[in-house]
Amino acid sequence: MHKLAAVLLASVAAGSDADLILHNGRVLTVDRSFSVREAVAVKNGRITAVGTSAAVLRERGTGTRVIDLEGRTVLPGLIDSHVHPLGAGLSEHRRRLPRLDSFAAAQSYVREQARITPKGQWIVVPRSFPTRLGEMRMPTREVLDVTRDHPVMWDLSYVVVANTHALELSGITRDTPNPAGGEIVRDASGQPNGVLKNAQGLLKGLRDSDPVSETDKLDALEGMLKRYVAAGLTSVIDRALAPSEIALYEKLRRERGLPLRVMMTWRMPTSGAIDEVVRRLESGPKPYGDEWLRLGIFKVTLDGGMTIGTAYQRAPYGPFGAQLYGKTRPDDRGQLFVSPDKLQAIMRAALARGYSLTAHSQGGGAIDALLDAWELLKQPERLAASRSHVMHGSFQSPESIARARRLGVLEDVQAAWLYLDAPALEKVFGDEGMKYFFPLKSFVDAGVLFAGGSDHMTGHDKNSATNPYNPFMGMWTSVTRMTTAGRVIHPEQRIGREDALRSYTLWAAYPQGAEKDKGSIEAGKF
Numbered sequence: 001m002h003k004l005a006a007v008l009l010a011s012v013a014a015g016s017d018a019d020l021i022l023h024n025g026r027v028l029t030v031d032r033s034f035s036v037r038e039a040v041a042v043k044n045g046r047i048t049a050v051g052t053s054a055a056v057l058r059e060r061g062t063g064t065r066v067i068d069l070e071g072r073t074v075l076p077g078l079i080d081s082h083v084h085p086l087g088a089g090l091s092e093h094r095r096r097l098p099r100l101d102s103f104a105a106a107q108s109y110v111r112e113q114a115r116i117t118p119k120g121q122w123i124v125v126p127r128s129f130p131t132r133l134g135e136m137r138m139p140t141r142e143v144l145d146v147t148r149d150h151p152v153m154w155d156l157s158y159v160v161v162a163n164t165h166a167l168e169l170s171g172i173t174r175d176t177p178n179p180a181g182g183e184i185v186r187d188a189s190g191q192p193n194g195v196l197k198n199a200q201g202l203l204k205g206l207r208d209s210d211p212v213s214e215t216d217k218l219d220a221l222e223g224m225l226k227r228y229v230a231a232g233l234t235s236v237i238d239r240a241l242a243p244s245e246i247a248l249y250e251k252l253r254r255e256r257g258l259p260l261r262v263m264m265t266w267r268m269p270t271s272g273a274i275d276e277v278v279r280r281l282e283s284g285p286k287p288y289g290d291e292w293l294r295l296g297i298f299k300v301t302l303d304g305g306m307t308i309g310t311a312y313q314r315a316p317y318g319p320f321g322a323q324l325y326g327k328t329r330p331d332d333r334g335q336l337f338v339s340p341d342k343l344q345a346i347m348r349a350a351l352a353r354g355y356s357l358t359a360h361s362q363g364g365g366a367i368d369a370l371l372d373a374w375e376l377l378k379q380p381e382r383l384a385a386s387r388s389h390v391m392h393g394s395f396q397s398p399e400s401i402a403r404a405r406r407l408g409v410l411e412d413v414q415a416a417w418l419y420l421d422a423p424a425l426e427k428v429f430g431d432e433g434m435k436y437f438f439p440l441k442s443f444v445d446a447g448v449l450f451a452g453g454s455d456h457m458t459g460h461d462k463n464s465a466t467n468p469y470n471p472f473m474g475m476w477t478s479v480t481r482m483t484t485a486g487r488v489i490h491p492e493q494r495i496g497r498e499d500a501l502r503s504y505t506l507w508a509a510y511p512q513g514a515e516k517d518k519g520s521i522e523a524g525k526f
Contacts, residue, residue: 017061018043023053025069030076030505030520034498040074040521047525075501076521077234078471079508081412082391082453084240085228086248088465089220090212091126091458099464100128103135106154107146114147122166122206123147125154127458127466129307130324131424138309138326140187141167141194153203158304158335159325161194162203170204172196181337185326195326197310198335218252224460225259231462231470234260234526235518237453237511239299239391240267243285246295253293263512264289265297265358274342278349287354291517291526298355299391300346303366304335306394307421311363312336313395320427334363343373351377356511357388358412364395371403384408389451389511395429396436401446410511411450413438413503415477416468423485434489440478440503441493451511452478452503475500 023039029050039056041049049056060066091097098109106125113123130138144152144163151166162170174190182199184192196202212220228236241249241264249264266285270277287296304310309317309325312334321327338346338359347357361370367390374383389410393400394417404411418438426434436442443450452474459465463473476482478500481489488494495503509519518526 018048018059018064021056021060021064021066022069022074023057023066025072025074027074027521028076028501029522030498030502031522037521045526047521047523050521050523074521075232076505076519077526078232078504079235079237079451079519080228080233080453080456080469080471080504081237081451081508081511082239082414082455083228083236083469084455084457085224085236085238086217086221086245088456088458088460089222089224090217092460093212093216093220093223097126097459100126100133102133103139103143106139107143110144110146110150110152114150117150119149121150123150123152124206125152127155127157129156129305129421129466130309131307131421136424136427137323138195140326141192144194151203151205153200153206156308158310159195159197159308160200160203162196163194166203167192167194170202172202176202181335185328193326198304198337214248214251217248218256221248221252222256222259225262227460227462228469229259233469233471235263235508235512235514236260237263237265237297239265239455241265242267246285249293258292261291261518262293263297263514264293264295265299266295266355267299267301268346270300270338270342270346274345277342278345281346281349282353291514294512296356296513297511298350298353298357300338300343300359302336302338302343302359302361302370303363304337306362306417306425310335311394312365312369314364314368314397317428324424324428333365336366336369340369340372343369344376347373348377351379351382351386351388354386356386356513357383358391360391362392362394364397364400367393367396367400371400371407374407374409375403380407387511387513392455394437395433396439396442398436398442401436401439401442401448404448405446409448410507411443411448412453412511413440413450414453414455414467414474415440416454416474418481418489419473419477419483420467422483422489423487426489431490435493437489439490439493440495440499444495444499449507449510450503451508452500453508471504475504478503 018041020042027037027040029035037050039053041056041059049059139161141163151169152163154161172192179199183197185195187193303312316331359370361367389412391412393411454469455467456469462470478495481494506519509515
């Protein structure tokens with residue numbers, strides 16, 4: 001008998017009379033040697049045996065459920081390391097979302113809503129991204145001026161676009177100063193063109209005209225988690241929770257139970273003086289939890305998004321960036337929301353409180369700023385032990401990968417963005433600028449573990465959501481690096497199927513500190 005199988009079977013002598021046995025299949029264990037077995041036995045929620053069908057079937061008892069796989073493949077439970085299930089669940093809780101892939105589609109949606117919305121009330125166009133619009137251009141107020149009777153806002157994530165009526169209602173004129181950390185984009189004549197970067201708060205009267213009750217929120221959250229299970233996911237990391245939303249998870253678990261295991265991330269606002277922010281952190285929730293629901297990751301939002309041109313890059317976005325993102329300054333590199341001294345103070349306090357550290361950091365400049373802050377902590381052992389990780393980290397460099405390796409930090413990646421957004425991003429950054437866009441093979445070669453995820457935030461369907469959460473789409477993109485345009489982007493950064501599967505199983509367990517409990521099919525694990 002193979003030595004590993006013998007060890008596994010010997011270690012579970014108490015596993016006889018199993019609750020479940022799967023046999024006569026291809027069990028991809030994702031263990032250290034990526035061994036392929038025939039059968040697996042489970043008792044009391046834990047794997048008790050992995051090996052040949054003949055050996056594992058000895059664990060059968062009178063009450064064992066036995067399933068003949070007839071050659072089918074068994075995978076470890078898949079993990080999505082980056083989701084936003086509450087917002088995604090609510091996005092279609094009452095009505096289906098339209099497909100918004102062009103200006104014409106958005107205008108059609110506005111006209112439809114104008115017919116059923118009382119005059120003077122806000123119309124909000126659901127979230128979409130310029131990189132995924134057929135025009136590959138930032139919309140302006142004129143695109144939304146198909147109604148003059150309603151203020152309209154188009155949600156483009158860290159950027160919104162308002163129509164002329166919305167600007168007038170909100171008193172936004174050529175003389176309105178930019179808010180702190182934000183920008184009112186102006187046209188050649190100096191008039192606001194409707195694009196508001198990190199400045200949505202200037203819009204007046206914008207509120208939820210369709211209030212959501214706590215029961216609605218519980219239903220939406222539970223429904224979305226169940227859809228994740230149907231897609232093959234058994235664990236997720238929720239990446240942006242306020243204390244009230246953490247309490248909602250607790251209520252869902254207490255009253256209805258959780259359909260899958262959840263790691264929670266506390267995202268704390270960083271506005272205010274450094275001392276004030278640190279005091280807020282120190283008086284906030286502490287890490288806690290168990291195998292089903294745990295709070296253990298602390299997050300700040302360091303920069304904006306690459307899909308709307310506010311990710312903080314190492315160099316300006318260039319001429320096509322001006323078209324795609326509506327930029328007016330040739331030196332525009334995006335937005336960095338947290339100063340270096342504040343970032344370092346926040347990270348130091350969060351690490352001392354026992355959290356795993358992370359920050360939304362898409363652009364190369366933001367990645368460098370985050371690594372700078374972590375290096376200045378001068379606590380490499382504690383940082384590595386905390387399973388801290390770079391969130392998104394879309395635009396890497398050889399230097400940033402080497403620094404991540406030295407610091408012992410991980411990466412939280414969304415490979416499907418390459419499939420969806422690279423055709424537009426390549427026009428902005430060129431072939432050379434895309435060389436280290438989600439450079440998965442470079443991570444593997446450097447020994448930097450990365451966890452696969454989706455950043456699912458809007459829509460219910462696993463394939464057509466704004467950020468699709470079908471884990472096999474993420475793995476396929478990791479292996480092919482194919483885009484919607486049918487082009488392979490830097491094929492030297494492709495990884496094999498085994499590593500793609502690891503990124504959604506064993507490697508995705510590491511940011512949770514849970515690799516001893518899940519991520520592979522081995523005796524003793526869930």
